[in-house]
Amino acid sequence: MKQKRKRRSLPWIWTGLCLLLGATALQAQQNFTISGKVADKINGETLFGATIFLKGTTIGAVTNEYGFYSLSAPAGTYTIVFSYMGYKEVSREINLEQNQKLDMEIEEFSTLLDEVEVTAEEPERAILRKPEMSVSKLNIKTVKQMPVVLGEVDVIKSLQVLPGVTSNGEGSSGFHVRGGAVDQNLVLLDEAIIYNTSHMLGFFSVFNADAVKDLKLYKGGIPAKFGGRVSSVLDVRQKDGNSKNFALTGGIGVISSRLAAEGPMFNDRGSFLVAGRGSYAHLLMKLAGEKNSVSFYDLNLKTNYTIDKNNKLYLSGYFGRDVFDFDGSFSSSYGNASGNLRWNHIFNDRLFSNLSLIYSRYDYELGITDFEFDWISSINNYNAKYDLKYYFSDAFKLDFGVSTIKYEFDPGQIKPTGPTSAINELQLDQKRALESAAYINAEHKLTDRLTAQYGIRFSHFNRMGGQPLSIYANDQPLVYNPTLRFYERTDPVDEVTFSKSESIKKFSNFEPRLSLAYQLNDNSSLKAGYSRAAQYIHLLSNTSSVTPLDVWTPSGKYIKPQLSDQYALGYFRNFTDKMYSLEAELYYKTVDNRIDYIDGSDLIGNNTIETEILNGESRAYGLELLLRKNEGDFTGWIAYTLSKSEQRTTDSKAGGPGINNGNWYSTPYDRTHDISVTGAYQLNKKWSFGANAIYQTGRPVTYPNGQYQYEGVSVANFSERNADRLPNYYRLDVSATYKPNKKPHKKWKGEWVLSVYNVFNRKNAASISFGQNFETGANEATRTAIFGIVPSLTYNFKF
Amino acid sequence: MKIIYKIILGALVLTSTSCTDVIEVDVPEGPIRLTIEASLDWEKGTLGNNQTILLSTSTPFFDNQNPNPVNGATVQVTNVDSGAVFAFTDQQDGRYTTDAFVPVIGDTYTLDINYEGEHYTGSETLYSVSDISEVTQSTEDGEDDEALEVNVSFEDPEGIENYYFLRFQSQNDLLPELFDIKDEFIDGNEATFYYEKIEDEQDNISEFQPGDVVDIKLLGISRNYYNYMQLLIEQFESSGDPFSATPVPLVGNCINLDNTDNTPYGYFRVTQMVQETYIFQ
The missing domain is CATH 2.60.40 (Immunoglobulin-like)
Known part of the structure; x- marks a missing residue:
C-alpha cells in the first residue's frame, strides 16, 4: 500500500520540479555566468567545498568534488571572494558583462606562516546558509593535529571525536553513526565502495592520511546522489597529486612507515600520486621470538590528465591487505582493492558532468594448515555512474544522474589442500545482483533567508538468478517451537534453480530527501531535514563487533531491503565574531527490515542464512552538540551526544514472540553519553600540542544471571539480550609536535610527533568474558583491554 | 568448522592484545531452576x-x-x-x-x-556411534609444535547425517575439553580431533607430560542435542569476547x-x- 501511494506522488514531484525549472529559467535570462576551478596555489590540488561569493550580495557558490564552481548574477561590477577553510581569502574585481571563466588558486594558511603575518583564517565554522546539515567535515590538516595511537594518523578515529560517531571499542572494525550498524555506512574512496575500513582489526584505518585530500561524513540529510546504505555516507577523496612540483612526503614510525610521491606529468597536463604504507611490527615480533605475526600494507595511486579545458580524465586505485600468520598453523589475509576511471566533462559554463567506471573488491583467505584446507570468500562490484550538475541560476542548482552496480558475492569456498585432508570441497551458492538508481536533486534558494534542498532517488534492486534456492514448507525457513520455546531451523523441502537470465526477486523504492535552512540572522540559522534511504546488501554478523571474516549478502526472497526514515532538526550559531560556533542537532531515525539472529545462530559456512534470521526493526534518536573554538592559538571543540539505539525483532512469520520476547533491546552500539574534548595549541612556530579526552557509556552486553552444573562444567545462564553494560570508557591522549626546521627556503621540512595514547593507562574493557578458572573451577570475569598507555614517536617529512 | 574459525579470530585478537585480567563484576541474579x-x-x-x-x-x-x-x-x-x-x-x-x-x-x-x-x-x-579407529599422540600437530597432544580418529559413515559429542578429560585436571562435531564438511571421511594444552602461566595451564592420563568419550547424538551442545561449548569457551556471538540462554x-x-x-x-x-x- 505504502509503495502505491508513493508512486502516485511522484508525478507531482516531477511537475513541481519542472515548474521550478521553468520559473527560474525565465528569471535567469538576463544573467551572466562565472565558472571555473579553485585549486591550491602550492600543489595545484583542486579544492572541494571552497566558497565563492559576490561581496555585498547573497549570490554564492561552493566548489564540487572536482573543484568546479559556477555562479550567475545580473550584469554589473562585483568583488568576487574565494575562501576555503585553512586558506587565505582572495578577492578580485570583476566586470560581469558576459559569461566568463575564472580559475583561482588560493594559498594555504600554514604555508604562509613562515613568511608573513596572517591575521585571519577561514576556519571550520558553522555553515549557516546551506541546507546541508548532519554533515561532519574534517580537514585532513585537523586530523593530522590530533594525537594518534602508534603514530599512525587515522581518519576513522578522528571522526569518532565528533558527535554522533562511535566505534564499538578498541580492536573492532568499522564505526557507528547515529546508532547505526557498521554495514549501514557507505564508505567511498574516490567513489569506490570500501567494504572494510580497518587494518589490523580496527587499530588502523585503511585510509593513508598522506593520500587523502578531504573527507565528508553525512550522518543524515544524505544528498540524493548517494544511496545504498541507511545510516551514513563517508565520502573520502584522494589527492590528485601535486601538479606544480615533484614532492615526497613520508613518515617513519615505530611499527609502520609511509611514503608518498607526487608530481606533474604528461607535460604539465596532469599529475600523479603514489602512496604506500606498510607495517614492520611482524619483523620485530619475529626477532623477539614471537611465532605469530601480523602485518598490513596498502598502496594508493592516482593520476589525472587534462585533455582540454573542458575534459579531464582521472584514474585512481587502492590496494590494501592485512596478513596474519599463526606459527604456520593458520594464516589469514584480507583486504580491499578498487579502481576508478573518471571523465569530467564540462558541457558549458553551467553544465558539469562526470562519468565514472568503478571496480571494487573485498576478499579474505584463510589457510588452515593443520586441517589441510583453504577457505576463501569475496565480494566484487562493477559500478557505472553518470552524474550531472546544472547551475541554473544563483537560486537554483540541479544535480541529477544515474548509477548501476553489479555485485558478485562468493560467500565461501572450501578447498582441501592435501590428499589426507578430512575436509570435503565445498562451494556455498554464489550470488549476483544489480542495483540501479536514478536521482534528481535541487538546491533552491527560495528567499534570501530560506534555502531548500530537495530531491528524490529511485532505486531498483534485481537479485539475479544463476543459483539454486532452497524452498521451505509454508515458506518458513525456521519455526517457533512453542513447547520448548525456541526457534528451530527447518529443512528445505525443495530446491529451485534459477538460470542466469531469470530474476529471483526485484525491489524498488522511492527515496525522497529534503532539507531546509532558514537563516535567522547574520549569526544563526535553523535547519530541518528528512531523508529516506534503502539498503539492499547486508553484512551478516551475529557477534558484538564485526570481523573481517563476516560475509555480505544481497536482499532476496528471504531478506528484505532495509528502509530508513530520518528526521533531523538543527540550530547553528556563530558568535563572538565567529570565534566560536555552536551546532546542535536532534535526530530520530527508524529502520525497517533490520534482521537479527536467533539464539544460537550459526552463520559460518552456512548456505541457508534464512534459517538463522528473523526480520525486525530498529530506531535511534539523540541530541548532538558541538561547540568549537575556531580561531586563535588555541582551537578545539567539545562534542556531546545523548542518544539511544534499540531494535525489536517480532517477526511473526515463524510464529513465536520474536527475539528477547518481542521487546525492544539495546543495539550493541547504543551509547547513552558520549563526550569528547579535542584541543590544539600552537605555542610558537616550533612547538604545537594536541589533546583529546573521551568519555563514553559502556557498550551494551549480556551478562550471566546464574549457573548450573552440566557435563562437568559450570554452564552460565544468560539474561536478556544486551541488558547489561561494560564499564564506562574513558581515555586521555596527548601529542606534541616539534618542527626544527625554520628556514623558509629549505625544501626539506621535517617534524617530530610524540603521541601518548591513553595517558592514564586506564584498562578500558574491550570485552568481559565469563568462564571457569582452569585450576580452581571457580567462575570468574576476565577483562580484555586492548591498549594501555601507548607512547609513540614518528618523524614526518616533506620534500 | 566453527571451532577453527573461532581459534582464528581469538588468535587475531590475542596477537595484538596486550592484557587480560580478572575483575569483579556485578551480574544480575536470575531465578533458581x-x-x-x-x-x-x-x-x-x-x-x-x-x-x-x-x-x-x-x-x-x-x-x-x-x-x-x-x-x-x-x-x-x-x-x-x-x-x-x-x-x-x-x-x-x-x-x-x-x-x-x-x-x-x-x-x-x-x-x-x-x-x-x-x-x-x-x-x-x-x-548409534562410530568406533574410534585410532588414538595417537604427537607433538608436531596441533597449535604448538613442541607440545604433546592426543589425537582421536573415527570414520564417519558416508551419506547419512551424523552428529557427535567428543569429550576429553585429563585425570589431572578439573575441566574437560568438549567438542561438538557434525559431518557436514567431513561426510564419509576419517576425521581426527586433537586435545592439546598450551602452557599459560596466568591460567595455570601446563602442557601434557608423559604419564598423563586422558579419558576419551565419543557419543552419537541427535541433531537437537548437537545444537544444544554446540552453543553450550561455544559459550563455555568464549562467552563475551568481542568475536563471539551475543550469549543467550540455552534451551x-x-x-x-x-x-x-x-x-x-x-x-x-x-x-x-x-x-x-x-x-x-
Missing part, C-alpha cells in the same frame, strides 16, 4: 543397564559452593516404542539410578520427573508441564558411546 543432567550413555559392547540421572538446582553465577543436589524427586524413563518403564531410585545425594535400563538404537525415550509438585518431561531418540529438551515459565536447565540425552583411556608415553 531445576537442572536436569539425564545422560543415558550406553557404552558399545556392554548391556547399558546401569544408568544415573543427576538433579540439582542452579546457583547465582559467582556462587562457588558445589551444586545443590536435589533429593525427593521421582524419576522415570519410558521407552515410547516398547512401552518399557524404568524407575530411577533416589540415592539422596542428587543421583537417581537404575540397573535395569534397556537401550535400543532408534527407539525414543521420555523422561518424567516430579519435583516439588511440578511435572517435568522431555524426550529423546537413541543414535534444553525438558519442559515444565505445570509451570511453563519455570523451565528446567539441562538436557535429557540417550546415546551410544565408545570410550578409551590414553596414557601419554
Whole structure:
C-alpha cells in the first residue's frame, strides 16, 4: 500500500520540479555566468567545498568534488571572494558583462606562516546558509593535529571525536553513526565502495592520511546522489597529486612507515600520486621470538590528465591487505582493492558532468594448515555512474544522474589442500545482483533567508538468478517451537534453480530527501531535514563487533531491503565574531527490515542464512552538540551526544514472540553519553600540542544471571539480550609536535610527533568474558583491554 | 568448522592484545531452576543397564559452593516404542539410578520427573556411534609444535547425517575439553580431533607430560542435542569476547508441564558411546 501511494506522488514531484525549472529559467535570462576551478596555489590540488561569493550580495557558490564552481548574477561590477577553510581569502574585481571563466588558486594558511603575518583564517565554522546539515567535515590538516595511537594518523578515529560517531571499542572494525550498524555506512574512496575500513582489526584505518585530500561524513540529510546504505555516507577523496612540483612526503614510525610521491606529468597536463604504507611490527615480533605475526600494507595511486579545458580524465586505485600468520598453523589475509576511471566533462559554463567506471573488491583467505584446507570468500562490484550538475541560476542548482552496480558475492569456498585432508570441497551458492538508481536533486534558494534542498532517488534492486534456492514448507525457513520455546531451523523441502537470465526477486523504492535552512540572522540559522534511504546488501554478523571474516549478502526472497526514515532538526550559531560556533542537532531515525539472529545462530559456512534470521526493526534518536573554538592559538571543540539505539525483532512469520520476547533491546552500539574534548595549541612556530579526552557509556552486553552444573562444567545462564553494560570508557591522549626546521627556503621540512595514547593507562574493557578458572573451577570475569598507555614517536617529512 | 574459525579470530585478537585480567563484576541474579543432567550413555559392547540421572538446582553465577543436589524427586524413563518403564531410585545425594535400563538404537525415550509438585518431561531418540579407529599422540600437530597432544580418529559413515559429542578429560585436571562435531564438511571421511594444552602461566595451564592420563568419550547424538551442545561449548569457551556471538540462554529438551515459565536447565540425552583411556608415553 505504502509503495502505491508513493508512486502516485511522484508525478507531482516531477511537475513541481519542472515548474521550478521553468520559473527560474525565465528569471535567469538576463544573467551572466562565472565558472571555473579553485585549486591550491602550492600543489595545484583542486579544492572541494571552497566558497565563492559576490561581496555585498547573497549570490554564492561552493566548489564540487572536482573543484568546479559556477555562479550567475545580473550584469554589473562585483568583488568576487574565494575562501576555503585553512586558506587565505582572495578577492578580485570583476566586470560581469558576459559569461566568463575564472580559475583561482588560493594559498594555504600554514604555508604562509613562515613568511608573513596572517591575521585571519577561514576556519571550520558553522555553515549557516546551506541546507546541508548532519554533515561532519574534517580537514585532513585537523586530523593530522590530533594525537594518534602508534603514530599512525587515522581518519576513522578522528571522526569518532565528533558527535554522533562511535566505534564499538578498541580492536573492532568499522564505526557507528547515529546508532547505526557498521554495514549501514557507505564508505567511498574516490567513489569506490570500501567494504572494510580497518587494518589490523580496527587499530588502523585503511585510509593513508598522506593520500587523502578531504573527507565528508553525512550522518543524515544524505544528498540524493548517494544511496545504498541507511545510516551514513563517508565520502573520502584522494589527492590528485601535486601538479606544480615533484614532492615526497613520508613518515617513519615505530611499527609502520609511509611514503608518498607526487608530481606533474604528461607535460604539465596532469599529475600523479603514489602512496604506500606498510607495517614492520611482524619483523620485530619475529626477532623477539614471537611465532605469530601480523602485518598490513596498502598502496594508493592516482593520476589525472587534462585533455582540454573542458575534459579531464582521472584514474585512481587502492590496494590494501592485512596478513596474519599463526606459527604456520593458520594464516589469514584480507583486504580491499578498487579502481576508478573518471571523465569530467564540462558541457558549458553551467553544465558539469562526470562519468565514472568503478571496480571494487573485498576478499579474505584463510589457510588452515593443520586441517589441510583453504577457505576463501569475496565480494566484487562493477559500478557505472553518470552524474550531472546544472547551475541554473544563483537560486537554483540541479544535480541529477544515474548509477548501476553489479555485485558478485562468493560467500565461501572450501578447498582441501592435501590428499589426507578430512575436509570435503565445498562451494556455498554464489550470488549476483544489480542495483540501479536514478536521482534528481535541487538546491533552491527560495528567499534570501530560506534555502531548500530537495530531491528524490529511485532505486531498483534485481537479485539475479544463476543459483539454486532452497524452498521451505509454508515458506518458513525456521519455526517457533512453542513447547520448548525456541526457534528451530527447518529443512528445505525443495530446491529451485534459477538460470542466469531469470530474476529471483526485484525491489524498488522511492527515496525522497529534503532539507531546509532558514537563516535567522547574520549569526544563526535553523535547519530541518528528512531523508529516506534503502539498503539492499547486508553484512551478516551475529557477534558484538564485526570481523573481517563476516560475509555480505544481497536482499532476496528471504531478506528484505532495509528502509530508513530520518528526521533531523538543527540550530547553528556563530558568535563572538565567529570565534566560536555552536551546532546542535536532534535526530530520530527508524529502520525497517533490520534482521537479527536467533539464539544460537550459526552463520559460518552456512548456505541457508534464512534459517538463522528473523526480520525486525530498529530506531535511534539523540541530541548532538558541538561547540568549537575556531580561531586563535588555541582551537578545539567539545562534542556531546545523548542518544539511544534499540531494535525489536517480532517477526511473526515463524510464529513465536520474536527475539528477547518481542521487546525492544539495546543495539550493541547504543551509547547513552558520549563526550569528547579535542584541543590544539600552537605555542610558537616550533612547538604545537594536541589533546583529546573521551568519555563514553559502556557498550551494551549480556551478562550471566546464574549457573548450573552440566557435563562437568559450570554452564552460565544468560539474561536478556544486551541488558547489561561494560564499564564506562574513558581515555586521555596527548601529542606534541616539534618542527626544527625554520628556514623558509629549505625544501626539506621535517617534524617530530610524540603521541601518548591513553595517558592514564586506564584498562578500558574491550570485552568481559565469563568462564571457569582452569585450576580452581571457580567462575570468574576476565577483562580484555586492548591498549594501555601507548607512547609513540614518528618523524614526518616533506620534500 | 566453527571451532577453527573461532581459534582464528581469538588468535587475531590475542596477537595484538596486550592484557587480560580478572575483575569483579556485578551480574544480575536470575531465578533458581531445576537442572536436569539425564545422560543415558550406553557404552558399545556392554548391556547399558546401569544408568544415573543427576538433579540439582542452579546457583547465582559467582556462587562457588558445589551444586545443590536435589533429593525427593521421582524419576522415570519410558521407552515410547516398547512401552518399557524404568524407575530411577533416589540415592539422596542428587543421583537417581537404575540397573535395569534397556537401550535400543532408534527407539525414543521420555523422561518424567516430579519435583516439588511440578511435572517435568522431555524426550529423546537413541543414535548409534562410530568406533574410534585410532588414538595417537604427537607433538608436531596441533597449535604448538613442541607440545604433546592426543589425537582421536573415527570414520564417519558416508551419506547419512551424523552428529557427535567428543569429550576429553585429563585425570589431572578439573575441566574437560568438549567438542561438538557434525559431518557436514567431513561426510564419509576419517576425521581426527586433537586435545592439546598450551602452557599459560596466568591460567595455570601446563602442557601434557608423559604419564598423563586422558579419558576419551565419543557419543552419537541427535541433531537437537548437537545444537544444544554446540552453543553450550561455544559459550563455555568464549562467552563475551568481542568475536563471539551475543550469549543467550540455552534451551534444553525438558519442559515444565505445570509451570511453563519455570523451565528446567539441562538436557535429557540417550546415546551410544565408545570410550578409551590414553596414557601419554
